[in-house]
Amino acid sequence: MKFKILCSSLIPLILAVLLPNTNELNWYTIPNNNGVPPTMPGEIEELVKENSAYYVGDRTKKELYLTFDEGYENGYTSPVLDTLKKQNVKAAFFVVKPYIDTNKELVNRMAKEGHLVCNHSWHHPSMAKISDMDKFTSELREVENTYKETTGLEMPKFFRPPMGKYSELSLNYTKQLGYKTIFWSMAYFDWDVNKQPDKQQAMEKLLKRTHNGSIILLHTVSKTNAEILHELINKWKAEGYTFKTLNELP
Template sequence: MMRDKNMKKLIRAGFCLVLLLIVLLVLVALQHVLEKKQPDKKDSTETVTESMDGRADDATEAVLETETETETETETEVAQSGVVTLHNAMIENVEGLDNTSQGWGMGPTRDEFNRPVDALNYEEKFAPYSVDFIKNTEEKVVYLTFDEGYEYGMTPQILDTLKEKNAKAVFFVTKPYAEADPDLVQRMIDEGHIVGNHTVHHPSDGMPSLSIADQTAEIMETDAYIKENFGYSMYLFRYPTGQFSEQSLAIVNNCNYRSVFWSFAYKDWDVNNQPDETESLNLLMEKLHPGAIYLLHAESQTNADILGSFIDQVRAQGYEIGVYSDTLQ
């Protein structure tokens, strides 16, 4: 009887041992399965790092894109303002330079692009003096410039047309003009045009007829007035009557200005004898050429009336109306 009881205890113990082993095996198996399913810590860290790196790269790109956009906007604002800071090399011994007065006019000879050869030659000859007689390019681009010695009521119409056609121009003003018509000068600036220097008194015998000191005063007095009253720095200069000399070119250069002549002009300044509109428009188109600098007088009723048609026809020929400041930046 006792023997039977001991046997039963041994059987129960063995059975419990087997059950315990089975439970242990099941637990080990479950742990192995769970470990296979759970990502390795290193892999997890790398994944998170890669994700963060990705977000960091995206953020960096976003910042760079924002900075690029800001830089682009700044460049656009500078370009729209039309203001350029020149850094002309000073010309020494101005007193010793030739002051023989010469007028600017072009002969009939033109190259294969219809460009006046005289303008190209003078552009090369006087290059050290920071001067333009033409823009030496084969690209189809022209530049509009208006001389403003006095106001004859045409400038508002000219500005309206330029605004309508989304075209920019250079307006060369005298000091008396700016004093008499400040609203128009301010409008030129506000609408993105360039205001250039056309002296104080517009000397009828030309700049070379004046002393070095007086020539400098003609430039810098107007410069100071525009800067003080409009907060605008001028940098382009046009010679009254087109009379200049080697010495006067050096004076303008040393005042940190660029002299701007022209590769097209016609008799449009006599308000009592205005040229025919159709003939004038045909002439402007006939002389069309790459890099053209058109000199037009703003007191001309003809110029004011044909300006819109001229811009349309120029563009129809594949040309663009250039922004002068773009050529200097």
């Protein structure tokens, strides 16, 4: 009897050790502003590697990965696509299901022009707070299905956690579903449409933060981003950078 009681009391402790952690974490990086990738704590680096997650590409090559988050349309995605087409640069657009539902023409254009249209969830929740595997799966599958219905194509298996919120468990679930989690190594405050950054300051900030293998996060709701993108790409090219797609991550 004592043995049974002891075993039952140990089970929660054993599970706590064996199962992935459910604590919510917030992804962020501290820029070095000197052409060097941000340094992450060792336990975060290990967690990223174990779960097919990325925040940076090859640190030895002058390559950039341009990514955009699409929560809703603010009139600037089309100009961004125009610029990318002129510059012959391919990017990744992370979309939520409602964005696809209400912007089918733009989503089809992204795909037809060779960009990756990737998963940003159905409802834009903190994925760290979804411990039920079925609910977690539906957040991704609904976007996949809607994208295929819209374009006739399979959605690339790249996922960006909404708001950068994640846990060890959410990364594990994402990997089980065949996805690579895509964080970022450089970004800036560009998502508040009522507090748009000054164009010159935004340009200077982004150029300072650029480094080999940068995975760059920008938001297409930003008027500033749409206005500086052409010149920004020109400056990156002048500095010797080339652009890669997420499919080319090492």
